[in-house]
Structure formats: structure tokens, C-alpha cells
Amino acid sequence: MQPVPVPSLKRGDDPRAKLAQTRDALFTANGRLTKSREWYDGVRQRAAEGKGQ
Amino acid sequence: MIAMLARLVGVPPIVIEIVVLAALFLAFAGVGIHVYDAGYAAADSKCEAAALQAKLDALQKDRDDARAAAADASLKLAAVQAQTDAEKEQTDAYIAELEKRPAPSNCALTDDDLRGMRASTGKPAPAGKGTSTFTRWLDATRPGPILKAR
Numbered sequence: 302m303q304p305v306p307v308p309s310l311k312r313g314d315d316p317r318a319k320l321a322q323t324r325d326a327l328f329t330a331n332g333r334l335t336k337s338r339e340w341y342d343g344v345r346q347r348a349a350e351g352k353g354q
Numbered sequence: 355m356i357a358m359l360a361r362l363v364g365v366p367p368i369v370i371e372i373v374v375l376a377a378l379f380l381a382f383a384g385v386g387i388h389v390y391d392a393g394y395a396a397a398d399s400k401c402e403a404a405a406l407q408a409k410l411d412a413l414q415k416d417r418d419d420a421r422a423a424a425a426d427a428s429l430k431l432a433a434v435q436a437q438t439d440a441e442k443e444q445t446d447a448y449i450a451e452l453e454k455r456p457a458p459s460n461c462a463l464t465d466d467d468l469r470g471m472r473a474s475t476g477k478p479a480p481a482g483k484g485t486s487t488f489t490r491w492l493d494a495t496r497p498g499p500i501l502k503a504r
Contacts, residue, residue: 310471314463315456318449325445329438336430343426347419 302337305330 308322356374360367 310463310468312463312465312468315452316461316463316467317457318452319463321445321448325438325441328441329434332434332437336434340423340427340430344419344423347422 302333305333 305326308319308326310319356370357367360370363370
């Protein structure tokens with residue numbers, strides 16, 4: 302769940318390259334969110350199994 | 355025998371009978387209470403043992419769950435990292451390709467662009483002026499900053 306660094310911007314940068322880097326950062330952030338949610342669902346499921354016994 | 359004892363002591367036989375019955379009752383009551391206490395203690399110990407066992411089982415399950423969660427987290431982290439690495443590799447290749455065919459100079463980010471971007475993050479805008487196709491496109495397509503300040 303670590304934050305994903307925002308790509309830095311400076312004068313003269315190529316917007317296409319920055320768009321690609323920003324897309325990468327977004328992809329990574331979404332991947333972390335998705336996997337974190339899956340992990341938490343697993344934790345909840347294991348806890349629920351324990352309470353049912 | 356009770357009659358002889360009564361005559362010997364000089365009291366009516368009924369008194370001796372009452373005394374004997376009372377003694378027997380007390381003896382039975384004492385034994386009964388003792389047996390009850392022993393049974394109660396045994397049941398209490400068994401209940402306490404069951405409670406402790408349940409507590410131990412719960413702790414062991416918590417420990418197992420924590421280990422499973424840690425292992426799961428490692429797997430998921432590795433999966434995300436692999437996807438990220440693959441994406442980054444493609445992006446690096448794309449950026450290297452872009453460097454071979456640079457964009458027109460009026461497409462590069464200018465101070466105005468940076469000012470617009472940083473306004474959305476609350477950071478101070480850089481000094482200076484500049485215009486680019488990107489800036490003009492932004493100005494034409496939106497009335498305010500790209501993202502509202504949070």
C-alpha cells in the first residue's frame with residue numbers, strides 16, 4: 302500500500318514521455334490497490350472461517 | 355439396645371433415637387457435601403481446562419492466520435512488482451524511441467504548463483512564462499486548473 306511516486310516534471314520535458322511515465326505510475330498504483338484489496342479479502346475470509354468453527 | 359441405653363442414661367428411648375438419627379443425618383450430610391464439593395471441583399477444573407484450550411486454539415489460529423497473511427502479502431507484492439517492471443521496461447523503450455524522434459519544440463512543457471500542473475498539488479508555481487501547443491490546448495479545453503486543489 303505504499304504511495305507511488307508522481308513522475309517529476311520540468312521545463313522542456315516531452316509530454317509524450319511524461320504521459321507514458323504517468324500511465325506507468327497509475328498502473329502501479331492500481332495494481333497495488335487491487336492486490337491490497339485481494340489480500341485484505343483473504344484476511345477477512347480467514348478470520349471468518351475461524352469464527353465459524 | 356436403645357431401650358437399655360435409655361434406661362442406663364435415664365432418658366426416654368425416643369431421645370436416644372433422635373440423637374442417633376441426628377448423628378446419622380449429620381454423617382450422611384457431611385459425606386454428601388464432601389462428594390458434592392469434589393464433583394464440583396472436578397467439573398470446574400474440566401471447564402477451566404476447556405476454556406484454556408479454546409484460548410490456546412484461538413491464539414494458534416491467529417498466529418497461523420498472520421503467517422498466511424504475510425506469505426500472501428509477499429506473493430501479491432511480487433506479482434505487482436513483476437507487472438510494474440514489465441510496464442516500466444516497455445515505457446523505457448518507448449521513451450528511448452521518442453528521443454530518436456523528438457517532439458516539435460512548441461510541444462515541450464513550458465513554465466505555464468508546470469504552473470498549471472503544480473497548482474493542482476498545492477506547490478508554488480515556477481516563475482517565468484511560455485506557451486506551447488499543450489498549453490493552448492489546455493486553455494481551449496478547460497476553464498480552470500486541470501485538477502482542483504484538494
